[in-house]
Amino acid sequence: MDTQIIDGVRLANKIRLQISDKVKNLKEKTGVIPGLAVILVGNDPASNVYVKSKQKAAKDIGMNATDYLLSDTVNDSDVIELIHNLNNDKLVHGILVQLPLPSNLSKTKIIDSIDPNKDVDGLHVVNMGKLMSGMQIFPPATPYGIQKILLDSGISVNSKHVVVLGRSEIVGRPISILMSQKGIGGDATVTVCHSQTQNIESITRQADILIAAIGRPNFVTGSMVKDGAVVIDVGINRVSDINKKRGYKLVGDVFFEEVREKASAITPVPGGVGPMTIAMLLENTFQAAWISSL
Ligand SMILES: NC(=O)c1ccc[n+]([C@@H]2O[C@H](COP(=O)([O-])OP(=O)(O)OC[C@H]3O[C@@H](n4cnc5c(N)ncnc54)[C@H](OP(=O)(O)O)[C@@H]3O)[C@@H](O)[C@H]2O)c1
Structure with a gap:
């Protein structure tokens, strides 16, 4: 399969340049x-x-x-x-x-x-509530970055079945809310799995878009993924590697080499969601400064 390897570094750099221009303008004007x-x-x-x-x-x-x-x-x-x-x-x-x-x-x-x-990570209970009601000012950076990656890659989640692995406050839960909201970047049907989910493979195999955020190295294998699915790997896990000077390497929650054979698009680790998290944090910080200047 001709799999699209989604380049989070490229998109994050583009967004950073845009924010850099906005920062310059804000400084000049205010x-x-x-x-x-x-x-x-x-x-x-x-x-x-x-x-x-x-x-x-x-x-x-x-x-x-x-x-x-x-x-x-x-x-x-x-x-x-x-x-x-x-x-x-x-x-x-x-x-x-x-x-x-x-x-x-x-x-x-x-x-x-x-x-x-000033809660640019969007984790304060007030901002969580705003996220729930679709009035968010600071969407949590990682879910916001995932939404941007999909939009930029021309992948619509509208009417798709999105399966999210993980229900943490910083990734799993907010991404499930963003994807199921009405409007651009949303309108998906979302299933959330966690450590108590039974027969998880049967659920992941139904995913049009699979988002893995559980912190378990290489957890998602090829047999857990439907042909042509889009796979977003949020995991960042250190595993020992004697061939590396620092003694470890970073891997995601997805067994990349296996899953790329089945996916239509996939984010790598490193170089996928990680750089986007930082870019969206900068975007939220810019927004906070801009709002304070009004
Ligand atoms: N790329 C980035 O910018 C970025 C940002 C944040 C986090 N991360 C990475 O993303 C991963 C997840 O982070 P997190 O903060 O969301 O982790 P977390 O708070 O530890 O939550 C992990 C979630 O995964 C679920 N889980 C654990 N083992 C599972 C299993 N075997 N099957 C199904 N579900 C399982 C847990 O279920 P329970 O709720 O039942 O315990 C929990 O909901 C980590 O590797 C982290 O380093 C990356």
């Missing part, structure tokens, strides 16, 4: 420079890499970006106090708390202490 604050608690190596790339991406397009690196000995109040200061800082338009947080911290309390108008 003096406002979009500011992003990223909070990282603890020393998770993967989270460290994500935080650095978000900061670099923001600075590359002319935004201000500051990382707040907190030790894993902090408590909820320490993080919430920092967030309150950032909420009151006029130069900060977007606040992002890198997940996962150490298990002694309350994700809900911390995320919900962010000013919803």
Whole structure:
């Protein structure tokens, strides 16, 4: 099969260039420079890499970006106090708390202490509610990126059966809502699977569009996919690889080599959804700054 390998890097670069122009215009017209604050608690190596790339991406397009690196000995109040200061800082338009947080911290309390108008990750309960009602201002970055990838690739989800593997608050659940909403980028019939789903293969084989977001390396094999399906791989998993200098490689939740033989289109890992997540975070940060300038 002539499978389309969807290039998330190309699209993300195009979007970043567009945002860069918008940042320049905003600065010229209003003096406002979009500011992003990223909070990282603890020393998770993967989270460290994500935080650095978000900061670099923001600075590359002319935004201000500051990382707040907190030790894993902090408590909820320490993080919430920092967030309150950032909420009151006029130069900060977007606040992002890198997940996962150490298990002694309350994700809900911390995320919900962010000013919803600065919650560029779209995870505050108010923004989740807005997502449910189709009034979102900040769609969560990864689901938003998936929607953009499909639109840009000319793949309509309208009237298709979309099967989502995973029901997390940051990927599975919001993407299922976006895809089932009325309108462009939506109107799909959506099935959500999770760890308690029985006979998952029989469901994935019905998917016109399969979105895997479970964090299990190479979980989706060729036999789980219908001929001609579109497969979006959200997973980013480190697996050991002695041939790599760093000792590991990144793989998705989809067994790429097998599934590409059956899919009509597929996103690779790396280079698929990942770069889009950062691009959409920048878009949300720009939106927050623009709204603040009105
Ligand atoms: N590309 C990107 O930019 C990006 C962004 C975010 C996340 N990710 C990656 O995407 C993956 C998922 O992230 P997440 O934050 O959504 O993960 P998560 O919070 O750990 O959620 C995983 C979901 O997968 C379900 N699940 C786990 N094992 C399963 C199985 N064997 N069969 C069916 N469902 C199963 C879980 O079910 P239960 O609810 O029943 O536990 C849960 O709903 C990770 O690899 C992560 O690194 C990538």
